[in-house]
Amino acid sequence: xxxxxxxxxxxxxxxxxxxxxxxxxxxxxxxxxxxxxxxxxxxxxxxxxxxxxxxxxxxxxxxxxxxxxxxxxxxxxxxxxxxxxxxxxxxxxxxxxxxxxxxxxxxxxxxxxxxxxxxxxxxxxx
Amino acid sequence: xxxxxxxxxxxxxxxxxxxxxxxxxxxxxxxxxxxxxxxxxxxxxxxxxxxxxxxxxxxxxxxxxxxxxxxxxxxxxxxxxxxxxxxxxxxxxxxxxxxxxxxxxxxxxxxxxxxxxxxxxxxxxxxxxxxxxxxxxxxxxxxxxxxxxxxxxxxxxxxxxxxxxxxxxxxxxxxxxxxxxxxxxxxxxxxxxxxxxxxxxxxxxxxxxxxxxxxxxxxxxxxxxxxxxxxxxxxxxxxxxxxxxxxxxxxxxxxxxxxxxxxxxxxxxxxxxxxxxxxxxxxxxxxxxxxxxxxxxxxxxxxxxxxxxxxxxxxxxxxxxxxxxxxxxxxxxxxxxxxxxxxxxxxxxxx
Numbered sequence: 062x063x064x065x066x067x068x069x070x071x072x073x074x075x076x077x078x079x080x081x082x083x084x085x086x087x088x089x090x091x092x093x094x095x096x097x098x099x100x101x102x103x104x105x106x107x108x109x110x111x112x113x114x115x116x117x118x119x120x121x122x123x124x125x126x127x128x129x130x131x132x133x134x135x136x137x138x139x140x141x142x143x144x145x146x147x148x149x150x151x152x153x154x155x156x157x158x159x160x161x162x163x164x165x166x167x168x169x170x171x172x173x174x175x176x177x178x179x180x181x182x183x184x185x186x187x
Numbered sequence: 188x189x190x191x192x193x194x195x196x197x198x199x200x201x202x203x204x205x206x207x208x209x210x211x212x213x214x215x216x217x218x219x220x221x222x223x224x225x226x227x228x229x230x231x232x233x234x235x236x237x238x239x240x241x242x243x244x245x246x247x248x249x250x251x252x253x254x255x256x257x258x259x260x261x262x263x264x265x266x267x268x269x270x271x272x273x274x275x276x277x278x279x280x281x282x283x284x285x286x287x288x289x290x291x292x293x294x295x296x297x298x299x300x301x302x303x304x305x306x307x308x309x310x311x312x313x314x315x316x317x318x319x320x321x322x323x324x325x326x327x328x329x330x331x332x333x334x335x336x337x338x339x340x341x342x343x344x345x346x347x348x349x350x351x352x353x354x355x356x357x358x359x360x361x362x363x364x365x366x367x368x369x370x371x372x373x374x375x376x377x378x379x380x381x382x383x384x385x386x387x388x389x390x391x392x393x394x395x396x397x398x399x400x401x402x403x404x405x406x407x408x409x410x411x412x413x414x415x416x417x418x419x420x421x422x423x424x425x426x427x428x429x430x431x432x433x434x435x436x437x438x439x440x441x442x443x444x445x446x447x448x449x450x451x452x453x454x455x456x457x458x459x460x461x462x463x464x465x466x467x468x469x470x471x472x473x474x475x476x477x478x479x480x481x482x483x484x485x486x487x488x489x490x491x492x493x494x495x496x497x498x499x500x501x502x503x504x505x506x507x508x509x510x511x512x513x514x515x516x517x518x519x520x521x522x523x524x525x526x527x528x529x530x531x532x533x534x535x536x537x538x
Contacts, residue, residue, distance in 0.1 A: 096203070096405065097219040099495040100473055118524070120473050122220040122495050123405050125524070151219070 069180035134163035213403035223406035231337035240304030279447035331387035336377035374414030468502035
């Protein structure tokens with residue numbers, strides 16, 4: 062269920078790197094804990110993310126949760142589809158449900174993130 | 188922790204379980220809150236509401252004791268009828284809102300909120316006069332309760348068609364003996380079924396086989412907010428009087444036995460400190476309980492309940508407004524976690 066080629070945070074975001082661009086989303090664990098996602102509040106293209114700082118909010122019917130940046134960088138693309146179909150985050154969190162694409166500022170930050178093995182350990186403990 | 192008789196059914200349906208007033212209850216099942224809400228509006232859904240308190244007051248003096256606390260006239264309350272009412276203590280504080288049913292003229296069933304059950308039992312018990320003929324039975328753990336709600340309720344339970352709204356009767360579902368009242372908390376047609384703990388799971392399965400969609404507490408909250416129904420602990424509490432929450436129409440001043448009668452009457456005449464309103468968001472945000480409400484820079488109230496209505500595609504809620512202007516269409520500002528968002532006062536009931 063969890064892709065191996067991507068990195069995770071302990072706050073249940075993921076990041077997939079393609080050259081100098083990082084795609085960011087939330088994990089299956091996060092979307093299942095939230096339940097039906099109905100609104101995602103994201104910053105705009107051109108804004109900067111700072112690793113591990115809050116960059117937005119994701120809301121389900123019942124709860125709201127902060128989104129934390131897995132990596133620093135400038136936002137180059139926003140998944141506009143999510144605005145109209147927020148349920149995409151539940152249906153396909155690792156692919157069509159991506160949230161932002163950012164231009165990586167410092168790729169050494171990736172070392173601060175969890176690989177699949179460590180992330181699975183984290184969620185197994187929950 | 189308490190478990191209802193339907194716990195195994197919830198587990199086998201992959202419910203997400205949460206603690207609610209000491210009970211382990213389903214928040215939602217595998218298809219999620221949004222699809223459960225839609226199923227109740229368009230089709231039919233069922234809820235385990237066994238956690239709600241079921242209190243039986245029987246004996247020839249039962250009317251007398253209940254009249255001390257309930258804002259209705261029990262004299263013109265016929266056998267087989269159910270009514271929504273408010274339980275006031277002698278200080279005129281709202282202890283609970285509940286459904287009372289007249290079972291046989293001397294036996295009354297109160298269906299109360301789980302959080303208020305022991306308070307109600309204590310108040311009634313400690314006010315029974317020596318020598319009077321009243322017996323109080325807490326039936327909660329001896330029975331189970333399932334709510335069936337939605338426009339197709341009577342297709343799966345044809346017996347509903349034989350009962351007028353807000354009536355109660357003993358009947359059978361499949362081969363199981365039940366008490367059915369045509370009440371609910373969603374604004375849809377339907378009923379609430381009280382049955383023995385042994386039969387609960389069979390009745391649930393019987394309904395499930397008839398394609399009734401299991402729904403949890405999450406959907407229940409959205410559904411009641413779409414029709415602006417108050418919830419004890421959010422809109423109703425000890426510091427709020429019935430006139431502030433638009434329950435005027437449920438108060439019958441012909442019940443002079445009410446212990447708080449004079450206080451209640453004077454509250455009805457006084458200017459209200461706050462008024463409950465329905466509102467809808469204009470901005471995209473989703474309002475949540477306790478968000479502050481502003482007019483310009485002035486704080487004029489707060490949100491008591493808020494959610495996202497997938498049927499309407501926007502945030503809705505209930506709120507107290509304390510500056511007296513509750514006109515429908517009035518623009519208000521809501522502080523949602525530091526962001527000021529636009530909303531407006533709306534007509535009661537969105538669906």
